[in-house]
Amino acid sequence: MMPPTVGKDELVDALPFIDSPDSGEAGMVQQLLKKGPWTAAEDAILKDYVGKHGEGNWNAVRKNSGLQRCGKSCRLRWANHLRPNLKKGSFSLEEEMLILQLHADFGNKWARMALHLPGRTDNEIKNYWNTRIKRRLRAGLPLYPLEIQKQMSVRNHRQGDAVPWIDTSPPALKSFPQTPPLSLFNSSTPLLPQNPFESLLQDTSRGKNLSFQFPVSPVSQKSVFPSHNFPSSAQYGSGNFDLGLLQLPLQSPPSYSVKMELPSSQFFSSPGGEQMSPLPLGNSGLLDALLQQSHGVGDLLSSKCLPMDSFHEPDCFRGIQVKQEAVDSWKQGAYTLLGIIPTPTTAPTTIPPDWYDNSSCGGEFSNGPSSVVTTDDDIGLEMQQLAHDWGFGSCPWDNMPGIC
DNA sequence: AATCTGGCCAACCGCAAGTGG
DNA sequence: ACCACTTGCGGTTGGCCAGAT
Known part of the structure; x- marks a missing residue:
């Protein structure tokens, strides 16, 4: 294998402050090429040269101006410091x-x-x-x-192309808030005492500490992320359960993720979701989705996709339903929260087959622009167990492509 | 006062694309 | 087509300085 070709300047650059061969001609007189900070005298020479001969042909600068700098260095110095109309100082x-x-x-x-x-x-x-x-x-x-x-x-x-990926790795848990817990099913109490995403709406570019609050079951007082820290649905128990407010530092919300692994029950106030406190529409896809899911529950009920009984307990749900309106916002780039993985404690529920057709085990099921948001990565296994518990010989979605 | 640390910035390095003989 | 060379780009390094310890 041939060694890579090395340009003369690179040879020169590799030998700082020592003699280096000039212009490739054998036996040429060795020239000393300087490196490091430029002096005012060197700047003046370069300015003068470029003023007379124009930009370009930077190696000729070295040859003709007397500057003991390689062409690359001259070009860089000119481009970054000497060329006209350069702005100096801090960015506005x-x-x-x-x-x-x-x-x-x-x-x-x-x-x-x-x-x-x-x-x-x-x-x-x-x-x-x-x-x-x-x-x-x-x-x-x-x-x-x-x-x-x-x-x-x-x-x-x-x-549909790749953008610089934002690290959505789980933020470390900083603290548990002191906010008194809310009763999820206290109908007189809004689920969310305040817009938990308000802080998200702030401009975070100038050093503000960014955090947001999600209500979360105290049973799972570990972390919203990663999902495997959450207990299985059984651990939520039944009946009322209180929400604590868990304050999380936010590294960055997912840029275009369709997978938000959050405890579904946190988003459910009561059957139909009417008591969901209003959130401003349009400020983020997530907010939109939250609104949509609150409507979606009612739609699910009305469409009898799920038995009414399923909504009597918070632990019925392992996912969030967002209806078609959310698809529209998803198409506009909003976060996707669509579909539901129902895990009713009392009866099996038919999951519309078109709600899932691919994706990985448990964490995410999707159907075109839709996506099922689940609460943990083990949901596929849990669903298999549920299928068994419900009396299915095998998991009915076992044969679905992409579902394991 | 000495040392450490982090911010800032200029410059260097390596690679790849472009160009011309 | 090949090669040498130039140019441009993005990543990285290292020095200087100010503030903290």
């Missing part, structure tokens, strides 16, 4: 927001981003971003403000 707020948007659009395409920021260089933008990333990752904050995440989600879903 507008520039920062534009960078966020551009990064969401392009990813780490610094040069492309720089085209949209007159006077700024790719190196500047890259440095800004890298610094920002480190800072926010350290702080456990999402890289993008919610609004941009939503836009990414919309775009990603429409285009």
Whole structure:
């Protein structure tokens, strides 16, 4: 195998501060090429040269100007520091927001981003971003403000292409809140005393601590994520159970995930879901979905997909139903919460077959734009057990493609 | 006062694409 | 088509500085 070709400049670059061969001609006089910070004198020489000869042909700069710098170094110095109309100083707020948007659009395409920021260089933008990333990752904050995440989600879903993946790894549990628990089935009490996603709506790009609150069964006082920390449905027991408020640091909401592994019961107030406290529609797909699911329960009841009895206990549900309206918002990039994995404690329930057709075991079932959101990754196994308990010889969905 | 740490930034490095002989 | 060279890009490194310890 032939060794890779190495450009002259790279040879030069590999030998800092020492003599290096010039221009490939054998026996040429060795020239000393300097590295490191540029001096004002060198800048002046480069400026003068480019002023007379224009940009480009950077190796000629070295040859003709007397500068002891390689062509690459000259080009970089000119592009980043000497060329006219360069902006210096910190990025303005507008520039920062534009960078966020551009990064969401392009990813780490610094040069492309720089085209949209007159006077700024790719190196500047890259440095800004890298610094920002480190800072926010350290702080456990999402890289993008919610609004941009939503836009990414919309775009990603429409285009079906990959976008820079946001780490949705489980946030570490920081603390249990002191909020008095709510009774889930106290009809006079809204399920959610406040919009738990309110903080999500804040601009998080400027260092605000981002967190949100999900009501969660105290039985499972471990963590909303990861899902396997949740107890199985049996552990919820029956009848009323209280919700605690679990405060989670949010690294980033899923950008376009169709899988939100949350305890389904947290979203259910009472049969029909009418007591779900109103949440602002349109601020996020998740909010939309929450609204939709609250309606969806009622629709499920009315369509008799599930027996009424199923709704008498919170532990009937292992998933969240969101009706067709949610599909529309999903098509616009909203998070998907569609479908339900019913696990009634008393009777088997027919799951409409078109609700699932692929996806992985338990965690997610989907049907085109729809998706079933489940509470834990073991649901497939649980469902098999339920099928057994319900008297099926085998799990009725065993033969469904993609369902294990 | 000395040391440590993190932020910031300029510059370097390696690779790939483009170009011309 | 091949090769040498140039150019551009994105990742990484290292030095400087300020604030914290």
